[in-house]
Amino acid sequence: MDLKSILILLFLWLIVVAAVLLVFVYPRYRRKKVDTTPFPAPWLQTLRRSLPIYKTMWPDQQRELRQLIKRFVDSKEFxxxxxxxxxxxxxxxxxxxxxxxxxxxxxxxxxxxRSVLVYPSTFKVQHDQHDEIGLVTAGEHFLIGESWSNGKVILAWDSVQQSVQNFADGHNVVLHEFAHQLDHETGNTNGAPLLYNKGAYGDWSRIFSEEFRHLQHASAAHQQTLIDAYGASNPAEFFAVVTETFYERPHELATRHGELFEELQAYYRVDPREWQRAPKP
Ligand SMILES: [Zn+2]
Incomplete structure (x- = not known):
C-alpha cells in the first residue's frame, strides 16, 4: 500500500470516528452535563412564578420537572x-x-x-382555518399559537403570560400547542397520541369520539360548555383543548366528564386534582 492510500484510509477512519463522537458520544456527554448542573436559582424563581401548581407538587415531581426544563432549554432553540x-x-x-x-x-x-418561535403578540399566518362548526376560511389569520410537524412551535408571548396569570381558567396556549406536538408523535396529528398499551386505543377512540360529538352538538346549539368550543373544530383540536381543561380545571372535568378524565389521567400519568383545590360549588 502506498503512502497516498494510507493517508486516504486514515482520513476515512478519522471521519468515522468523528461521526461516532458527534452522533453517539457527544449527546450523552452533554445530557449528563445538563443533568448534573444545578437548577439555577433565578430559574427557580421564574418557575415558581410562572407555574403556580409547582408549589403543590410532590418533591419527586418537582425534581423531575426541573430536570426536564433544563433538558428542554438546552436542546431547543428559542x-x-x-x-x-x-x-x-x-x-x-x-x-x-x-x-x-x-x-x-x-x-x-x-x-x-427543534425551535420555539416567540412573537410579542398575535401573529399573522396565511392558510385555511377550520372553525368549531367545521367551516373553512381561507386567507390571513391572527393566531396566538401554532404547532408544526416540522419541528416548530410558535407562540405569542402576551398570550403565554395570560395563561400564566390565570392557570385555572381552562385556557393555556403552551399546553395546547405542546399537546399537538405529543399528538404528532405517531406521525399523524389526529387526536390519538401514542398510547403505551395498544389495546387502549379502543376505549380512547370510543370515549373521545362520543365526547367530541357532544361538544360539536353543544357548540352548534351555542350552549355553555366546560370544554372550550374550539375543541369541536376537529379531533386534533379536541385533544389539545381537553389537555388544557385536564391540567387547569381537573376537578370539574373529572366530575362532568369522568371517562374522558380517566383516559387523560392514564395517558398523562398524573392527577392534576392533587395540585389544585376543588372550586367552590
Ligand atoms: Zn390547536
Missing amino acids: VGCAGQEINDEIRVTIAAHACLLLLNRPSHEYQDL
Missing part, C-alpha cells in the same frame, strides 16, 4: 420574532408548561421539536 427578545424568563416559562405534559411519563421529550 427564536424571537418581530422584535421579541429572548431571555431566561421566556425560556423557563415556556419550558415549564411544555414539560408539565412530560412529567411521570416515558416520553421522547419532544425529540422532533
